[in-house]
Amino acid sequence: MQSEHIDIVGCFVNLVGATLGLAVFTPEKQREIDTMLRTQWGGQEVYIKKSDVDVEARAVAIRAKYNGRNRRELMVEYNISRAQFYKILKGD
Template sequence: MLLKEVRDTLGTEVFSKEVERAIEKKVRLHFGGQEVYVKQSRPDPDERALAIRAEYNMTNRRELMERYGLGRSAFYKIIKGG
């Protein structure tokens, strides 16, 4: 599935079926049978706070809370600069 996403993103000229098969073979050889943990990347908290403050227009609190996965108290803490 991941390789399909890469092919869809890069296009078949760059990521041909042959390239996909070669990468899949190497991944299976190296990680076959293992559970692989992929750490989630999270934005820098300071950058996120700056973005929230920049986007906040006094009427879009709920939208921003949903987009950034924040509760009400965390949202207001960011808005107040905490």
């Protein structure tokens, strides 16, 4: 059995198609969007954030909750590294 390799553009187009349905996102529209994305972004490295986090609000919350002894708990709660934790405390 051979697995099919789908790149990020193909994955995006399939996800939108599955979400909207073929009545709205017709195969013709899918091909059009696929072509536009590949033309505009093809060959470039694109960074996609893991989540839509309000970085400043998160930093304020971490600083407010930090008591000098709960670094590990806050790192787990906010899913951040030790280096990121100290950057936040420093204000970077």
